[in-house]
């Protein structure tokens with residue numbers, strides 16, 4: 020298995036939570052507000068659907084809205100665009116939001132923030148997910164990669180592994196994001212083409228590690244009884260395997276560079292949502308380690324933990340997003 024920060028956190032580039040350089044300063048984060056509750060205000064939760072069930076016009080409207088993010092200024096005061104803000108926030112928080120309890124709630128709200136910006140860019144449909152369990156016959160041939168009704172396909176060029184360095188010159192050359200330039204590699208400003216490097220750790224593309232997200236594997240994970248166990252299996256297997264198998268920009272902590280990131284994470288969120296629904300006691304089940312920091316290894320996670328968004332959005336508590344059917348989120352699957 021080649022190195023991917025999603026599978027081997029110890030080798031991840033050091034996460035810098037503070038911005039560096041003149042171009043990359045951000046305003047002070049707004050004060051924390053609690054937004055929990057208000058379930059009564061969510062009377063008509065939006066039902067998220069699988070990408071392939073959207074009609075062609077809605078799919079086009081979605082990818083057009085993604086491209087629209089590239090025309091809007093950064094909300095963080097960066098020299099790059101609103102599109103790149105998502106990458107920047109995710110990359111700078113790398114160690115705070117992966118391989119810790121907060122992985123699921125943090126990405127749940129992150130997807131919600133993205134959906135809100137797509138709506139500001141004219142998208143009128145619902146947020147959708149990529150159910151990769153439908154594609155295990157040959158993930159590299161999934162309809163999700165269709166140039167017209169999907170996200171474009173594999174990068175074109177020399178597919179390879181490059182040790183700890185991501186392979187970011189295998190450019191996507193078809194579909195709505197063909198030859199698109201993205202701004203960051205990890206947290207470093209480093210413009211390059213959107214890259215995909217389909218693989219299974221040995222071959223290109225091979226089976227794209229489909230064993231890790233087969234219906235059978237997923238059923239086993241969904242049956243895990245406690246949050247901490249569940250989160251670890253979900254993050255490690257299907258989540259990490261998809262990042263590694265697509266590779267290119269999906270490999271490093273700057274993975275929101277690839278628009279497929281958000282459909283992948285909506286699917287992860289959907290599985291957690293289904294797991295929460297399966298038993299009523301799961302709704303507020305939350306546990307595990309709070310931080311990757313070895314010195315603070317004994318700290319255990321709590322619903323009162325604050326999730327950071329580095330000034331892109333208000334920080335909020337884990338408790339605020341445990342239930343998707345409140346005024347904060349208001350959706351279901």
Ligand SMILES: [Cu+2]
Nearest residue numbers: 109116117126
């Ligand atoms: Cu992530």
